[in-house]
Amino acid sequence: MIVEIQALTKVYDGKLRVVALDGIDLEVRQGEIFGLLGPNGAGKTTTIGICTTRTLPTGGQVRIAGIDVVKQPAQARQLIGVVPQFNTLDRSLTIYENIYFHCRYFGFSHASAKSRSDELLAQFLLTERRDAMPAQLSGGLAQRVQIARAIAHRPTVLFLDEPSAGLDPQSRIAMWTAVQGLRKEGITVVLTTHYMEEADELSERVAIVDRGKLLALGSPQELKSTYGSNTIISLKLRNLEPAESVAADLRLREGVASAEVTPEGLRVFASGADGVLAEVIQSCTRLGLRDISITEPSLETVFIHLTGRDLRE
Amino acid sequence: MSSIQTRQKPSFLKAFLGLYLRDLRVLSRELLPFVLRVGMQPLLFLFVFTFIMPRMAGGSPIMMGGAAGSGGSFGTILLPGLMAVAIMFSGIAAVALPLSSEFGITREIDDRVMCPVPIWAVALEKVCFSALQSIVAALLVIPMAIVIPAKAVYPDIHNWFLFALVLVMSSLLAGALGLAIGSVVPPKNIGLIFSIIVVPITFLGCVYYPWAKLDQIRWLQIAVLFNPIVYISEGLRASVTPGVGHMPVWGILVALTVFLVILGRFGIRGFMRRVIS
Numbered sequence: 001m002i003v004e005i006q007a008l009t010k011v012y013d014g015k016l017r018v019v020a021l022d023g024i025d026l027e028v029r030q031g032e033i034f035g036l037l038g039p040n041g042a043g044k045t046t047t048i049g050i051c052t053t054r055t056l057p058t059g060g061q062v063r064i065a066g067i068d069v070v071k072q073p074a075q076a077r078q079l080i081g082v083v084p085q086f087n088t089l090d091r092s093l094t095i096y097e098n099i100y101f102h103c104r105y106f107g108f109s110h111a112s113a114k115s116r117s118d119e120l121l122a123q124f125l126l127t128e129r130r131d132a133m134p135a136q137l138s139g140g141l142a143q144r145v146q147i148a149r150a151i152a153h154r155p156t157v158l159f160l161d162e163p164s165a166g167l168d169p170q171s172r173i174a175m176w177t178a179v180q181g182l183r184k185e186g187i188t189v190v191l192t193t194h195y196m197e198e199a200d201e202l203s204e205r206v207a208i209v210d211r212g213k214l215l216a217l218g219s220p221q222e223l224k225s226t227y228g229s230n231t232i233i234s235l236k237l238r239n240l241e242p243a244e245s246v247a248a249d250l251r252l253r254e255g256v257a258s259a260e261v262t263p264e265g266l267r268v269f270a271s272g273a274d275g276v277l278a279e280v281i282q283s284c285t286r287l288g289l290r291d292i293s294i295t296e297p298s299l300e301t302v303f304i305h306l307t308g309r310d311l312r313e
Numbered sequence: 314m315s316s317i318q319t320r321q322k323p324s325f326l327k328a329f330l331g332l333y334l335r336d337l338r339v340l341s342r343e344l345l346p347f348v349l350r351v352g353m354q355p356l357l358f359l360f361v362f363t364f365i366m367p368r369m370a371g372g373s374p375i376m377m378g379g380a381a382g383s384g385g386s387f388g389t390i391l392l393p394g395l396m397a398v399a400i401m402f403s404g405i406a407a408v409a410l411p412l413s414s415e416f417g418i419t420r421e422i423d424d425r426v427m428c429p430v431p432i433w434a435v436a437l438e439k440v441c442f443s444a445l446q447s448i449v450a451a452l453l454v455i456p457m458a459i460v461i462p463a464k465a466v467y468p469d470i471h472n473w474f475l476f477a478l479v480l481v482m483s484s485l486l487a488g489a490l491g492l493a494i495g496s497v498v499p500p501k502n503i504g505l506i507f508s509i510i511v512v513p514i515t516f517l518g519c520v521y522y523p524w525a526k527l528d529q530i531r532w533l534q535i536a537v538l539f540n541p542i543v544y545i546s547e548g549l550r551a552s553v554t555p556g557v558g559h560m561p562v563w564g565i566l567v568a569l570t571v572f573l574v575i576l577g578r579f580g581i582r583g584f585m586r587r588v589i590s
Contacts (some may be wrong), residue, residue, distance in 0.1 A: 054588065054589060054590065077427055082423075084420070086420060087421075088421050090335075090424060101335040103331075104329065104330070104335070105429075106428070107429070114552075139359070233506065
């Protein structure tokens with residue numbers, strides 16, 4: 001195991017005591033792309049912060065290739081690359097220099113830093129921009145430079161924190177391609193996201209976290225077949241009083257796995273939308289149906305199944 | 314796993330050199346602003362007080378007052394003082410101001426913090442690089458003091474070792490002060506710091522008068538002993554213009570060391586608090 005996380009906890013003691021991580025255990029295998037999926041505030045960034053030596057855990061342990069990140073942070077940093085959530089490119093240096101000096105920080109000689117930088121600029125299609133300053137780059141390009149810089153010292157594990165936050169759809173797809181390319185180089189990738197498509201598309205294994213706890217772990221396919229095989233029909237209702245009795249009634253219908261009352265209306269878990277939808281709508285019309293949404297089996301339905309909440313809530 | 318074990322151990326010196334080269338590269342892009350920044354104040358100060366004023370007053374006792382009986386002109390007193398100011402301003406401009414923006418919205422210090430060296434080393438590099446700028450700034454004052462005043466002021470350095478030692482320690486001290494300010498003060502208050510810390514410690518830093526002359530105002534003479542700039546001024550006075558009365562050299566060196574340790578620790582702690590949560 002290349003990344004071993006054991007019983008990790010992090011409590012922020014302040015006016016408001018916040019338990020960011022409440023005992024997380026995870027293992028990431030060498031060479032895989034591993035996704036940490038969860039809503040904002042689930043503890044993803046804290047987990048990455050601890051793994052990358054920037055946050056000190058309250059309890060538990062993280063080892064990268066056997067090196068304890070708390071006891072030997074400088075050695076651990078040699079093994080990891082980090083792409084943080086925000087653009088942290090050095091504004092005083094050109095794109096080329098950002099990568100070149102990163103290599104120098106990691107002990108490269110002038111010649112090897114130069115050739116590594118040129119190689120990465122070519123690999124990430126940035127050669128034309130080598131002399132541009134970071135402020136002149138779009139969000140997507142800046143993100144590409146950050147990834148190139150993060151892997152410049154040939155880390156064993158690359159951590160990407162919300163890599164597609166703030167990217168347009170086209171840049172996001174370009175970023176996905178770049179990340180998938182890293183796998184071919186044998187770099188293990190750990191990424192956090194709150195986009196289920198991203199976790200689904202990129203990750204070989206996904207850990208679903210919420211409120212500092214690990215809820216489920218497996219390949220996207222395993223998770224979907226275990227927890228999220230149902231289509232979810234969410235209904236917003238004006239009149240919530242009779243909702244429970246309607247739910248009870250719906251549960252008896254064929255094709256309905258379960259139905260529950262939510263703060264805004266009803267949620268129906270069905271084997272498919274086709275046969276059931278008409279009946280569901282009919283039952284709910286008298287409750288003042290004002291909105292309906294259907295979510296096909298996906299990591300989204302897995303998350304709803306596990307937490308009773310929408311990932312976007 | 315074998316590739317990991319055979320990977321070369323992170324070299325402290327190489328990483329430190331990388332950080333230093335990065336700062337040199339950034340400075341090389343801003344040479345003119347750098348010279349203007351460090352040169353403008355001593356230039357104008359010398360011009361007004363040693364070129365214009367003597368002509369207006371014709372050797373007024375006000376302008377000569379600080380030097381009366383100590384064997385030097387006002388220019389002689391001013392030379393080490395202006396070097397001290399140049400050192401200190403440079404330290405603050407080279408560390409405190411860039412740090413406050415790097416810790417701010419851009420967080421661009423992140424990549425350097427992720428170097429394979431202990432984080433205190435990144436802070437130490439900031440101080441060392443700032444010291445280089447302070448030394449250049451202080452040395453720039455010497456030709457100005459020769460060229461600008463109505464009567465040229467020449468440094469009178471007998472003990473080059475002492476001069477080098479004081480210059481390096483003072484420059485490191487200024488960098489440590491800059492680090493302490495930059496990592497403790499929130500970016501939006503950094504301007505305020507100039508008014509409430511930098512200006513007072515300069516004016517009360519025995520820059521424009523030797524410490525010995527404060528004996529007429531005993532309470533102030535003792536109060537300014539808590540001001541690190543006093544030891545920078547007095548240390549340079551002892552090594553550049555030894556003809557003017559100054560504190561004992563051993564006292565200056567001890568005080569410089571003590572302030573360097575205190576401010577250095579304070580600055581590095583502040584820096585670590587800013588980058589580790």
